[in-house]
Amino acid sequence: MRIHFIAIGGSAMHNLAIALHKKGYQISGSDDVIFEPAKSRLDKYGLLPAEMGWDENSISTDLDAVILGMHARIDNPELMKAQELGIKIYSYPEYIYEQSKDKLRVVIGGSHGKTTITSMILHVLNYYSRDFDYLVGAQLAGFETMVKVTKEAPVMIIEGDEYLSSPIDRRPKFHLYKANVAVISGIAWDHINVFPTYADYTAQFDKFINTIEAGGTLIYCEADADLNEIVEKSEARITKIGYAIPEHEIKNGITYLLPEKTALKVFGDHNLMNMNAAKLVCKQLNISETEFNEAISSFSGAAKRLEVISADESTNVYKDFAHSPSKLKATIEAVKSQFTNRKLVACIELHTFSSLNKDFLKEYADSMDKADEAIVFIDLKSFEQKRMEPFSEQDVQDAFSNPKLKFFNDASKLKTYLLSLNYKNSNLLMMSSGNYAGFDLPELAAGLSR
Missing domain, CATH: 3.40.1190.10 (Mur-like, catalytic domain)
Known part of the structure; x- marks a missing residue:
């Protein structure tokens, strides 16, 4: 079988490409940008495209199928060529x-x-x-x-x-x-x-x-x-x-x-x-x-799901994938229930389309109430990339129904503030489906004052 992946760098896409390669299929692929770890993984198996970008010449009737990633657009030249040639096109779930x-x-x-x-x-x-x-x-x-x-x-x-x-x-x-x-x-x-x-x-x-x-x-x-x-x-x-x-x-x-x-x-x-x-x-x-x-009993959790970054006798630092209101609330409650005698500093990065929508933001009401210190971070670039109107601190406090909540839109200021706190008998919970504008969480954990 010869399979071509359009937008091969996606999380599920590159993993499926590798799996099919291991099964003995002939795999090719393209993308306009590929980030780590997909880049290294594809390269390991000889599946990394030689050049970034789309090339309709990579589509021919020799292909048995094309698998189309969500990252591609409907006017993608490779997709249009495949449609023109009548090649079977699948989404990856198909x-x-x-x-x-x-x-x-x-x-x-x-x-x-x-x-x-x-x-x-x-x-x-x-x-x-x-x-x-x-x-x-x-x-x-x-x-x-x-x-x-x-x-x-x-x-x-x-x-x-x-x-x-x-x-x-x-x-x-x-x-x-x-x-x-x-x-x-x-x-x-x-x-x-x-x-x-x-x-x-x-x-x-x-x-x-x-x-x-x-x-x-x-x-x-x-x-x-x-x-x-x-x-x-x-x-x-x-x-x-x-x-x-x-x-x-x-x-x-x-x-x-x-x-x-x-x-x-x-x-x-x-x-x-x-x-x-x-x-x-x-x-x-x-x-x-x-x-x-x-x-x-030996299951230690999925990556980024209450993952321990550091732990000692008085302070644990966790990172978690929580980003929606229900996930945020459940994760905070879990840490507070497990460590009833420790203060909890909880920080959430909002960066998804839903969370940056002013109408949806109110869904976060009361979701951080059980944190002893609640912090919301939004990278200003997230608004720019999504062409959305930025929130003010008041907008966020009102939406979360928490006037004590602290708001940051500058990663360096957030880091300075987190490092200024005393974490003796406290836990720090960092939640995001993003990356805090490039924060090095292990480095941050190592610099906390106990």
Whole structure:
């Protein structure tokens, strides 16, 4: 098979390209810019384009298919050439389905927790040396790539994103996988540039349920009232299994599952909820609760999900991918509940299209109330790049309903302020799906005053 990737540098795209290369396919690709780690990974396998940019001459009838990334535009010259020649064009979720249509497909959907639930399942399957394929949204310890596709594996575990599939396919990605076993972790409005109302957004999960194969299974968070209503109204011919927070206790900063008192390396109600979802999926894959608990005790978390940057007897520094209101609130509550006697300094970078929209900003109301010190950072360049009107400190304080909240739009001033604080008996939580305008978080952690 000869496959050409348009916008090969994307996170999922470059990982799929490597996976297909390992499977023996002939892979080529193009992009106008490729960042690390995609650049080094593609180069390692001889898949890095010799030059950046688009070249319609790279498209010919010798190709079996083209895989189109979301980064490309509808007037991309390579895309237009492929359309002209009648070459089969896939979005990457479509091609993932093509690679897994003869396998048992487990699809993890929801507004939050997808990567963690998927990572937990992969960890348990790996622990017991099960043969499986996967697509996950973060780099995991013990897994070289974020995508694996083989001929032999009987099951594929897929993190199912609700964002659009490609520039010419406006369907949400998770609608294309046709799950045999599906998870919905919860619903919290996001991607307002695509789903301008909450009703538009929730409708995508209703449609997702209807894509589950007849006789399949839906595992869902019964603590989410809106999700509960959607599931109860659904007439899909599937088995529906709800889950909630498992019984547990916290002692000396460690969370234990009850009644066995299984010590965990992760913490927080949202992680425990995610764990229950993963446990129910693994049960569908013939892994018992006892086996699951043994394996999950060594799970240390997905990258950037309450990831420890530094820790000592009085101060822990975490980085987390949290960026939406629900994720922000859950992450702050998790750290406060785990360390009840420590002060919490919590900092969130807003940089997504949704979070920089003035109408959506009010969705963050009260989300940082449990932090002892709440800080919001927005790089002014984010507004410029998205051609949006900047917020003032008052705008942010009003939206978060927190007059004590501190606001920064200059990274150097934020860093100076963070380094000026005393962190004795305190934790620092840095949250963003971006990079704080290039902050070196380990360097920052090393410079904190204890």
